[in-house]
Amino acid sequence: MNVRLRDALIWAGIMAAAVGLSMALSGIYDDNNPFATPVFILAVTLIARLTHGYRYGVAASIVGTFCVNYMFTYPFWEFDVTPTGYPLTFSMLLMVSLIISALTTQIKRQEQLRFAAEREKMHADLLRAIAHDIRTPLASILGASSSLKAQNLSLENRQALVESIDRDAQWLVRVTENLLSVTRVTGGDVSLRKTDEVLEEIIGSAIVKYRRSPGALPVHVETPERILIVPMDPTLVEQVLINLFDNVSAHARTATGIWLNVRQADGLVRLTVEDDGDGIPPGGLPGIFEGGLRDLSRNRPDARRSMGIGLSVCRTIIRAHGGELTADGSPRGGAAFSFTLPCGEEQ
């Protein structure tokens, strides 16, 4: 209904502008207005391009013909069916309207198709990454629990198995949290629940949560002194930060710390997560957000955990906020993941 109202307003606005322009030009010429027909052709073109379907364009060409005939052709302010140009004007306007409408509709349909294909591909990528991320820890949990059933294990061995179950279950928890985040971002037309958040609170909360996990590295934060208020879905952005921190613990083997840098410029806040580990392997950057790194690192003995789902979830969340997530090398030697969030006015 909204679209219809918008189209009607566009129609009325452009037609009024065309009549107004033609009348202004009529003031210059006493005789037949030679510009009236081109002005209405332009108006019909614009209407056909900017509105949906054929209706508005056809209506514009009918009204346009009438206007040209009635207002801008001698005799003025009278409807005259005799002039020879009249059917020509009408058919010209109608043709323009039909052609432009057809092209517009076609372009829109193509856009929709491309969008659908992209979505499809994203879902397929995601499902592949999920399957991989779930299968490995599940296998390990199953193995450990079946070993635990055996009676002849030493206390030490039992303890080790319980700990491994615990670790893998924790990992699965993270995976499901990510999945829930994704369903919230891509779940139909449900938009983000954006609220104005104090950025440092979200950072603080993410760090506190991350630091609870075993093997967490210290996080050094550099933020501007003033308070940054950024509209965002707080739990999702928190998740992005936790994912990026987790990635460092899981993949940057020689890392000793994480550096988070916050900068604000041009209505954007940029957060950069860096580490001093061994970095992204050469050639690993393209496709890193689609789980491509997994294939590269397959030969590594401890690379059983992919970066796939975590990073693709991060990117989905950031894009839904109107920002962008990028990966690069850090001057500290490790990887640098950087994302932006639009922050509107500053406080």
Place this chain on the structure above:
Amino acid sequence: MANEIKRKILIAEDDPGICTFLRATLLAEGYDVITAHDGQNALGMISSHCPDCVLLDLGLPDMDGNQIIQSIRKWTHTPIVVISARSMEDDKARALDLGADDYMTKPFGTVELLARIRTALRHTHTTSETGELALTGCYRVGGLEIDYNKCRVYLDGEDVHLTPNEYRIVALLGKHAGRVLTYKSMLRELWGPAASSDNKILRVHMAGIRRKIEPNPNEPRYIFTEVGVGYRMAEEERP
């Protein structure tokens, strides 16, 4: 300790796995445990057993969790600790505003579970009027000290010079240390029932407070943010 009367805890949870885990943990900790698998049953158990604490799953099959909280709150102040799944984030704040005392998000570990229950029990049996706070007029956690008589806050013995509004926020959180306070309840408590629902002022004050009392505001030690819900003051862990 042996002849101390056991505290009774009701577990209202429909998932058998979680229920088994909760039961085993609480029994091992020396609590008396009763269980209910749906809302009707839980309400009946609360009125007949008068448990000291209720662990309530918000997603019970027969009744809306918030409806259960409202029914309980009509006649008893028994602490309610809500258990929610991650998909029910919005419900957490609502449950707290309706009268729940605290919440946990699934999955949670035994440490968190026991800490929440201890806090909830403490707040009924030794309210701030009778606890350490009332004896000394001070709340201490780590290097932070809130002196309620002088209306001052000290960090490692140094006065941190909070503004009056900042002091009121810290004082409020200190009185309910260990418990999460929703933005809404804090605004109501600090600025009255007519306060606007915009919590931005509160958040900006909190950023100021953190700069004064937290050695590292990005990794808070004293006041934690419960994202999307509210704030929680750290609590001194007592043995």
